[in-house]
Amino acid sequence: xxxRLLRWVFLVAGGCMIGAGLVLIGQLVFADHMRARVRDTFxxxxxxxxxxxxxQDDETKLALWLNEIDPAVxxxxxxxxxxxxxxxxxxxLVAPWMRCAADGRRSRA
Numbered sequence: 001x002x003x004r005l006l007r008w009v010f011l012v013a014g015g016c017m018i019g020a021g022l023v024l025i026g027q028l029v030f031a032d033h034m035r036a037r038v039r040d041t042f043x044x045x046x047x048x049x050x051x052x053x054x055x056q057d058d059e060t061k062l063a064l065w066l067n068e069i070d071p072a073v074x075x076x077x078x079x080x081x082x083x084x085x086x087x088x089x090x091x092x093l094v095a096p097w098m099r100c101a102a103d104g105r106r107s108r109a
Contacts, residue, residue, distance in 0.1 A: 003098055010095035017088025024081035028074060031066045038067040 038046060049056060049064055056064070 007095045007098045010091045014088040014092030014095065017084045017091065021081045021084030021088060024077060024084065028078050028081065031069070031074060034063040034066045038063050
């Protein structure tokens with residue numbers, strides 16, 4: 001019974017880790033896209049946007065905020081996302097191989 005519960009916990013934890021890693025990668029792709037849009041904007045419009053930041057719409061504010069993030073932070077976040085996906089996959093693949101005793105009999109390990 002405990003092994004079945006542990007197998008279920010491994011599957012759920014692995015799925016959550018895979019999902020969290022994929023969400024983080026999606027957010028990083030969005031951040032890269034927004035940063036590229038800001039970099040491709042004419043420098044004068046970018047300066048006007050930063051000076052009149054309080055009057056900008058939410059999308060422009062988000063793009064300007066994301067442009068201020070250090071690229072090393074984004075690289076670290078990308079590394080963390082891939083680690084989450086890798087560990088989650090390992091947990092999800094190991095869980096089905098765990099032995100369970102059938103019908104109350106003890107398994108020989």
